[in-house]
Amino acid sequence: MTAIFEQETSITAKNVAEDLSKKLAGAGLRVTAPRLALAQLLFGKGNRHVSAEALYEEARGAGLTVSQATVYNTLNQFEAVGLLRQVQVDQARSYFDTNIDTHHHFYVEAEARLIDIAANAVDVSKLPNSPDGYDIERVEVIIRLDKSDA
């Protein structure tokens, strides 16, 4: 929606691009045009939950010429270096979450929509011990939602 090119006001496009370049470089990734452009879409405004397909459409809609393969590769690489996290709520498609802090999710299956829940809004006060030989990597709370009957 908001153009990537119309940043003449406060935050310049150059500033944003520089920040994102640092982000990529800091993660050990080469700063390439497709990565930078996708990073702009992903991290340009607030936290997002994006599927590969959706990001691809968005990129094309914004006039970028990236291939699906690059979108997939980029998302996977961003996840590998910790810039994104994958959320598994739907076997049909993967979601990537730009919020990498500890938090949880609402999921509205009917709308394929994810909503963040702040970590402190959920209190898991009792947890089982993990089986011998295993450590807890992460505790995910997913609250599945249904439209209330009108």
Added chain:
Amino acid sequence: MTAIFEQETSITAKNVAEDLSKKLAGAGLRVTAPRLALAQLLFGKGNRHVSAEALYEEARGAGLTVSQATVYNTLNQFEAVGLLRQVQVDQARSYFDTNIDTHHHFYVEAEARLIDIAANAVDVSKLPNSPDGYDIERVEVIIRLDKSDA
């Protein structure tokens, strides 16, 4: 359920089949040979977490001649009528859980293995309000595990 003396010895195959027939019929499903056979594999012994592919292999290994399509259809139907629940922890494949009571899961990604956690072993003492117009359908807690470093 069944008379006491019938259980004293061993549970006969016929008894099991009868129970499962009731289960299917009670759920509004026609009792067909493939369904009964798959139900036996699924519900015959304890709670299980099965992928469609795994169940198909198991069925064939047991000498059954069912098609993959039937395995998929059957699993989906069983889920639709509430005999099974799907667990989404891996985007690669779906798991079906024969335990339909409220409970949670450990997931060992490296081994593609699910482990049940009794509902009372987890205490979610604080939950956020669901967004307007939506009701909570289910709260899922998934604890992802890693092998501890030796």
Added chain:
DNA sequence: ATTTGTGCAAATCGTTTGCATCTGA
């Protein structure tokens, strides 16, 4: 007799990969 289920193979969908060609450090 009519509805529903089954098997087979082909189709679908999201995702990955091989390879020739570019590009950033």
Added chain:
DNA sequence: TCAGATGCAAACGATTTGCACAAAT
């Protein structure tokens, strides 16, 4: 220069579907 990235199309793997036949009510 040259390892690493990109695009394209083909390959893939899990799941679904169309259709002719078989079984259940």
